[in-house]
Amino acid sequence: MRFENRRQAGRELALRLDEWAKSRDLADVTVVALPRGGVPVGAEIARVLKMPLDILVVRKIGVPGAPEVGIGAIVGDDPPLYDRAGLAALHLSEEGLDSEVTRERAELHRREQVYRAGRPPYGIRGRSVMLVDDGLATGITARAALRHLRSREPHRLTLAVPVCIPDMAAALGKEADDVVSLHQPQSLRSVGEWYADFRQVSDEEVLDALREPDQA
Numbered sequence: 613m614r615f616e617n618r619r620q621a622g623r624e625l626a627l628r629l630d631e632w633a634k635s636r637d638l639a640d641v642t643v644v645a646l647p648r649g650g651v652p653v654g655a656e657i658a659r660v661l662k663m664p665l666d667i668l669v670v671r672k673i674g675v676p677g678a679p680e681v682g683i684g685a686i687v688g689d690d691p692p693l694y695d696r697a698g699l700a701a702l703h704l705s706e707e708g709l710d711s712e713v714t715r716e717r718a719e720l721h722r723r724e725q726v727y728r729a730g731r732p733p734y735g736i737r738g739r740s741v742m743l744v745d746d747g748l749a750t751g752i753t754a755r756a757a758l759r760h761l762r763s764r765e766p767h768r769l770t771l772a773v774p775v776c777i778p779d780m781a782a783a784l785g786k787e788a789d790d791v792v793s794l795h796q797p798q799s800l801r802s803v804g805e806w807y808a809d810f811r812q813v814s815d816e817e818v819l820d821a822l823r824e825p826d827q828a
């Protein structure tokens with residue numbers, strides 16, 4: 613059941629999307645991948661379906677002492693989006709996370725500069741957008757990305773991921789026009805358990821994907 617790696621997951625997801633798209637009103641589609649892990653997946657979708665590839669840098673706001681646990685996310689200069697129920701359960705305040713937001717926003721802007729190298733984002737208004745990640749655990753980064761993209765007035769907004777739980781798909785279906793996934797297990801401890809190779813994606817791999825000829 614596991615994917616070999618993110619590229620293989622992207623190829624499988626591209627085939628599903630190709631069939632799915634035939635019954636949808638999808639014009640002028642752009643694939644928008646979330647760096648870093650979503651980029652190899654999105655690159656394969658863009659290559660197979662012959663669509664342009666772009667990126668949207670989103671940074672997770674982690675729980676103090678457990679940074680791998682996402683309690684919020686930021687996109688660009690948008691205000692942070694928080695899991696308010698999670699904040700209350702952990703007795704955290706938004707103000708108490710200000711220093712973490714500052715650090716993550718600095719890293720976000722660094723990555724934007726590195727990945728874009730002066731190239732502006734593709735225009736979103738009036739286009740169909742497929743937002744791609746390698747899977748959804750908490751869903752907070754995908755939610756922040758979807759809200760940011762929605763504000764740019766796309767024609768249709770689709771979230772495409774190899775794996776997510778059904779409840780997550782239903783919740784994010786309120787943010788996207790469509791949610792497409794290959795697998796929806798009832799439980800998901802981590803996205804990495806669905807990949808034989810889940811090594812960290814490097815900045816250079818992101819740049820290589822954006823330079824691939826079929827993504828021009």
